[in-house]
Amino acid sequence: DRLRGDDAPRVAFFGIDGVPYSLVTDNEDVFPNLNEIAREGSAAAIESIVPPESSACWPSLTTGVNPGETGVYGFQDRETGTYDTYVPMGDDV
Known part of the structure; x- marks a missing residue:
């Protein structure tokens, strides 16, 4: 990490409890920031x-x-x- 001088790429995981991925993708006007993050990185539905x-x-x-x-x-x-x-x-x- 930055404190130890490691500049390796990092991963951030966004999980919104109780919100299906389809709710975010089907309502881009309501969740523009989450959809932009998904476009810039990687996003998918997960199985429970x-x-x-x-x-x-x-x-x-x-x-x-x-x-x-x-x-x-x-x-x-x-x-x-x-x-x-x-x-x-x-x-x-």
Whole structure:
């Protein structure tokens, strides 16, 4: 990165939770900036995972593995062997 003097190309990922790609591309007048970014770079629809829930999708997207491997299945998970619940955080992935 710039702090370490690495001038290699960088990647930025724009994901808008709950917004299908077709909504952006079919309404260019409403989303002109997003469509311009897409034209200048690369853009495409992505497939979701099972379960298609935000709390499980984002860790899978950023790690490249499914919820069975990240351990995040929803906004609230159960402690193993009990009915106690917890909210999965980054340390749980």
